[in-house]
Structure formats: C-alpha cells, structure tokens
Amino acid sequence: MNITCELTMLTKLEHQCVIRFSTKPGKNKKTIKVEMDCVYRESAPSLSTIQKWSSEFKRGRESIEDDPRPGRPVVATSQENIDKVEKLILEDGRVKVKSIAQVTNLSIGIVHDIIHDHLNMSKVSARWVPRMLTQLQKDMRVARCSDVIDLCGENDDAVLQRIVTGDETWVHHYGPESKQESMQWHIKGSAHPKKFKVVPSAGKVMATIFWDCEGKLLIDYKEKGVNITGQCYTNILRQLKDAIKEKRRGKLTKGVLLLCDNAPVHTAHIAKAAIVECGFETATHPPYSPDLAPSDFFLCPNLKKHLRGIFFSDDEALKAAVEEHFYTKE
Template sequence: MEKEQYRSVIRFLFLEGKSRSEIKERLDAVYGDSSPSMATVKNWFNEFQRGRTSVFDEPRPGAPKTATAEKNVTKIHDLVLADRRLKVREIAETVGISKDRVGHILHEILGMRKLSARWVPRLLTPDNKRNRETTSEQCLTLFKRNSKEFLRRFVTVDETWIHWYTPETKEQSKQWTSPGERAPKKAKTVQSAGKVMATVFWDSQGVIYIDYLEKGKTKGTQGCTMPNY
C-alpha cells in the first residue's frame, strides 16, 4: 500500500476522534506486519491536529541536498534522542525522506552508530559508586605508604556459579566442510541445572584458595576455611 493511503486512513480515524493508540491498533488489525510504525502514526496525528489536510509529501525541489537540510537533520536528531531504538525505516516514514538519506544524516552528519547494549555484571547505584570510590582512595593511600607490604597482604575474593555441564558455544562447534556439504547439525542443549558456587581468593601472586558450595546449601552447612600462611 502507498504511504499516502496509510495517511488517509490515519486522517479518517483522527477525524472520527480516535486516539493515537486506537489508530495504531486499528491499523495493526487490518494491515498486520505492513502497518506503519507508531512513530509514523504519532507524526501524522500531530500534523492533522495542527490543521494539515493533505496526505501528500510537501514538494522538495532540487537535488538531494534539500533532504539533508538543517530542519531534517534537527528533526531526525530529535527523533533518535526521544527513542534510540527507532529503525531507519521508521525515521524515513516519519520525516518523509528516503532511508538512504536518513542513513547519510545519521552516520555522516550526526556521526551516530547503532550499537548493541554492552553487558555488565550489574548496574551500580550512586551509593555503590561512592563506596567504590571511597574504598579505592583508601587502598591507594595504603599502597603509597608501603607498596610491597600492601600487595603482600591484599586479598581479593569473588564468587561464580559453575555448572556441572556447559554446552559448547556456536564458535566452538565450527567444523571444516567441503564444497557442496551442508552445515553440520547439533541438538540444542542448555546448561545443566546442577551447579556449585566457587568462591575464589587471590592476591598479587595468584590464587590462594577456592571453596565450593553446592546449590541449596549455605555457609552454615558447608563452611569456608582459609588456609593458614
């Protein structure tokens, strides 16, 4: 369906007094996966609310430079800052320019890239960050006072779950194949339910001690004793 037809439906439902979400639901019910994005619905709903009656794009004379005019750059930048997960297609539909021009503005003019979220063990609260800063400053003071003695006596501890069986990764399962051969197959496996928690102590010379605690048990039933030095 042409984009003008979608806009006509949005305008018709707008004039019926439907909300943005109701219009989106109606479009999804009728057009399914080909339905315009919520960003497009919101944009044209706002246009009609401001008094616009035409569903056609305004004339954009001249070369592609018009598409990269300052107003388009600003509009695209505002859209991305409002929703950083927007797809290029959704931005193109909202602004009314091609996906190629949107990509050019995002990458070449705004210098933006779309990256996957980086995994971190946990998100620190302001209190966590403050405690780490204070502890680090105290350790640095002790280190400057006597670096050799500090490193000799400083012990770090961490915990991690170890599964009884961990399936190989996709990278580990790679095999050499001859021309014409199909990719090898393997049954999907998951990490075993059985696991133990390993508590590891180490200093500047290496690992000092490792304690294992089975799932379901506590330190009260299986204690952890550090070796004597």
C-alpha cells in the same frame, strides 16, 4: 572514476576534436564518417553523433565538451531535513529508520544517508551493567578505590602479598561451549557447521575458592541442595586460617587482608565475628562492583572456560578437574 571510464571519456573528447578539425575545411558528414571508421574502426562514433557535432561546429561552437546537464537538484539532504531527523533521534534514541522516514516523508535510503553521513550516528546496543548505581553508591566506589591507592602507597608489592580473596561459584558436570569458543575454520563456499543449543547439566557443585598472589589456598565444595549460610562461611574461614598457616608461613604474622564482595553470607554478623577471631583485616568492597572483585572478573570465568565442553560423570571427576586446573597454575 576507474581507468575504463577515463579512457572512454578521453576517446569521446578525441572524437569530437577530430569532428571539429574535419568540419573546418568544409568536409561533409559522410566523408568524416568514412575517414574516422578507417582510423578508429570499432570505436568510431556513429553517423548520428558526427552529424550532431558537425552541425554544432558549423554554427560556430568551439568547445568540444558536453554541456552540463541541469539534472534534479539535491534537496532531500537539506539542512532542514537533517535537523528534522536529528530532532526525532534526540527525542527517542530507539526510533526506527522506517518511522523517521514516515514522519519526515523522506525515503529510507535518504534517512540512512543523513544519519550516517551527516549526523555521524550509528545504532548500538546498550551495555549490560550489574546495577544502576545511585550517586551515593558511586561516591562510595570512588572512596574505596582511593583507600586502596592510599594503602598501597609506594610499596604496593607488600600490600599484594597480604591480600587473600575468594568467592563462591557453581561448576557444572557439563558446561556447553559458547558460540565464540566453538568457532572453527572452514572452506569458503562450503556449508557452515551446525551447533545445537545445549543448556548446562543439572549436576553441579558449589565451590568456595580462596587464593592469593601465589595461587590457590583453599577449595571447599558443597553439593547441589546445600546452601551457603553464615555459619557455613564461618567454618570455611576457620579452614582458611589453617590453610594459610600451612601453605604461607609468616603470612598471618604480617597480617591478612581479606577481600570479598558484599554477598549476605560475607557480611553476616557471625561471619564478621569469625574474621576478627581469625585475626584477618578486611578490605571494604564497594556495593554492586563485581569488576573490582578478582574472583568475579578473573578466577571464576577462567575456570569455567577451562571446563566448558567437557562432560564429567560425577562430582568426584568434576572436583578432580577443578583441582588439576589450579594445580597447573601454581
């Protein structure tokens, strides 16, 4: 209750107290009205109010507070209705509030109150995941993560120094900014800025990027229309070995631990043979787990975020921007 309501209630009780005090000696109602007008002026009660309360006090009433009103009993949010609403929601998690109101014969407002205040529920969107894993695939995921923990042991820095990871990604001549990236300050009450829907440009380049904890090792580019095959990936692995020998002296001797996802070109027989030929070890990757591949959740998203909103006239300008991005990170 706010301060205005509290003052109004106090004034009302005060008026009724004065009326009772004036009625006891036998003053008539008009005299009480004149006296209260002199004291309270604009806030004085009306004559009808004085007549009502004066009559009550003459009949022996002592209380100056209003009698409680019976009102309408609150039955809409009864436990029975709460159970009905809960049952409908548990049977169908996508049921609409309007449908619940029709089935239960309750108002939409009451259904909202029951859902939010009594059941403590709210409607949320499903979270997108790459794939619904089977129990076997979940067990494999746990097993691979346990292997990594066991591999690290107490000397995790040494293991991190050995890991080389990489993946393929498309980079476009123009990638439009996301809605969040295009947010800007504006004065309240002014018109919101408009943003037209734009799709990525058709011009694009496939970049195969390998990197380790110290930075970029190798970037190989393939123009639009060129597919990454097992033979192509094999040639890239041989280039990777030469890049490691040139940029990370001693790394091959310590042993390279290659971490890649389960894309078909990465698991092809010819690619596996090339990995053995190069002297690399492989860190087994769980199926359908891009969140465990550093390139998928870190490197590629940050690269594309850096390039968004910039228009590149040709492939060479785009490649130069990619190289500059990684150069600034080293």
